[in-house]
Amino acid sequence: MRHIEGQGVTCKDANGAGVNNELNIFQSCLPDCLFMALELEARDKFGIANMARLFGEHSYYFDCKKKQGLDIFFGRYEDEEYFRFDQAMISGYLGDKLQALYGLRVRSYTFTEQDALDAYLFAMLAKNERVICEYSAKYVPYRVEDYHKHYAYHIVTFKFHDKARNAFIVDDAVKQDVDISWEDYICSFQEVLAHEGAVRIYTLEQDGPENPLNIDWALKQVEQNIAGLVSDSPNVGVGAMTEFLNYIDCLNERERPYVIPGVWVFSLQRACTNNWILALQEDFPDPELKLLCKPMIDALPLLSKGWKEVELLMRLSCRSKSVTGSQIYQRILQLCETERTLIPIWLQLQAWLQAQRCKS
Numbered sequence: 001m002r003h004i005e006g007q008g009v010t011c012k013d014a015n016g017a018g019v020n021n022e023l024n025i026f027q028s029c030l031p032d033c034l035f036m037a038l039e040l041e042a043r044d045k046f047g048i049a050n051m052a053r054l055f056g057e058h059s060y061y062f063d064c065k066k067k068q069g070l071d072i073f074f075g076r077y078e079d080e081e082y083f084r085f086d087q088a089m090i091s092g093y094l095g096d097k098l099q100a101l102y103g104l105r106v107r108s109y110t111f112t113e114q115d116a117l118d119a120y121l122f123a124m125l126a127k128n129e130r131v132i133c134e135y136s137a138k139y140v141p142y143r144v145e146d147y148h149k150h151y152a153y154h155i156v157t158f159k160f161h162d163k164a165r166n167a168f169i170v171d172d173a174v175k176q177d178v179d180i181s182w183e184d185y186i187c188s189f190q191e192v193l194a195h196e197g198a199v200r201i202y203t204l205e206q207d208g209p210e211n212p213l214n215i216d217w218a219l220k221q222v223e224q225n226i227a228g229l230v231s232d233s234p235n236v237g238v239g240a241m242t243e244f245l246n247y248i249d250c251l252n253e254r255e256r257p258y259v260i261p262g263v264w265v266f267s268l269q270r271a272c273t274n275n276w277i278l279a280l281q282e283d284f285p286d287p288e289l290k291l292l293c294k295p296m297i298d299a300l301p302l303l304s305k306g307w308k309e310v311e312l313l314m315r316l317s318c319r320s321k322s323v324t325g326s327q328i329y330q331r332i333l334q335l336c337e338t339e340r341t342l343i344p345i346w347l348q349l350q351a352w353l354q355a356q357r358c359k360s
Contacts, residue, residue: 029275030055031076031268033155035094036173037132038204041157042104046206053101053213053283054094056221056276057269058342059228061262062240064247074244075262076269077228077236090202093224097217103208109201114189117199121158131158132202135170136191139184142175145259145315151191155202156180212283215360219353221276226346238343241336248329258325259314266307274300284356292352295345299338306335 030036030051042048061077084092090106098104111117117133124131137143137152146152156178160169168180192199229237251258277293277300310331317323 029268029271030173031057031265031272033153033173034132034202037155037157037171038104038106038202040171040173041130041132041204042102042206045204046104048102048104048210050275051098051102052272052275052279053217054097054276055269055272056218056225056280058225058273058346059269060237060240060244060339062235062244062247064243073262074240074260075265077240093220099208100211100217101213102210103206105205105207107203107205109203110198111201112193112198114186117189117201120201122161125158125161132156132204133158134192134196134200136188136195138191139180139188140172140178141180141184142178151195153192153196213280214283215353215357218280218284219350219357222346222350222353226343226350229343229346238340241339245329245333245336248325248332251325251329258328259318263307263314264311267304267311270300270304270307274304289352292345292348296342299342303335303338306331306338310335 030039032055035051035054039048039051042051057076059077060074062074064073081092083090083094085108086092086095088108088110089095090098090108095106098106109120111120121131121133133156135154135156137146137154138148138150140154140156141147143154154172156170156172158168158170159177161167162169165179166182168182168185170178170180172178189199231237231239233239234243248258248260274297277296281290281293310328313323313328313331317325317328
């Protein structure tokens with residue numbers, strides 16, 4: 001749930017994409033590594049097929065403190081009420097929605113001592129219990145862009161300890177059965193502790209039923225999207241998009257290869273929002289709603305695919321002269337033009353939901 005800072009514009013030593021480009025049924029498309037892990041845990045532990053009703057976001061956030069490729073970020077937006085801890089439980093808007101729609105609560109356990117985490121981890125694995133844990137992507141071997149290079153907040157699920165090799169087998173939302181050496185595990189603990197102040201373990205509890213979307217939760221999601229998209233802040237919504245386009249236009253003029261942290265989230269966020277719209281139509285089977293949502297159902301899958309292409313083009317630009325900054329800029333420009341066309345649809349959807357509330 002954190003903005004990735006300090007990586008800036010990646011230079012030519014970024015020699016791998018660090019992502020799995022093929023989707024499979026194991027994966028989650030939620031735009032957050034913690035909730036990706038929680039969705040997969042809920043699927044296995046409680047038989048919850050997916051969390052399509054949890055994320056219906058459409059947002060942008062841009063931050064460029066130095067305007068020279070350092071400490072820059074373009075990704076999703078979340079305010080202070082979006083996600084927080086309350087007595088070791090995830091609360092705020094996201095925690096409340098998780099409990100209301102899926103009957104789930106997320107509890108966290110905080111560790112500041114390596115020995116204490118080791119003892120907890122081994123005790124749970126001995127009972128064949130998986131452990132969702134904060135981790136540094138710098139020590140996940142298949143993430144070649146970060147591996148032993150950059151700190152990046154990540155979540156993995158520990159499944160097994162191989163005593164013969166003194167290594168762990170973990171899953172994350174992209175890849176199963178990843179080998180983590182003991183040395184990488186130790187280094188990750190120290191890095192997460194240094195950057196986050198503690199290392200957290202997360203457990204999932206179910207204390208209520210799974211529920212469809214109601215008018216209040218659907219309207220709250222739509223209103224949050226609108227408030228973010230048309231915000232007066234230059235760092236949020238359409239303003240963030242404009243700032244981002246101006247920034248990469250400068251990179252394009254300098255013909256620098258670049259990878260901008262945060263862009264990866266848009267392919268997932270658009271896929272999630274498409275799933276959310278489909279769930280909304282399922283919970284409110286109204287022909288008028290289906291017609292209203294059609295432009296989104298048409299555009300969101302294409303936007304998801306397009307942002308994934310941008311992410312890969314950025315990474316390829318750091319390895320090959322066949323991909324130019326101009327190509328990347330033009331593709332992003334096309335996507336942003338499509339993104340803007342969806343804002344009126346959100347306003348129409350808000351009006352439709354408000355009318356349904358009045359009828360009820």
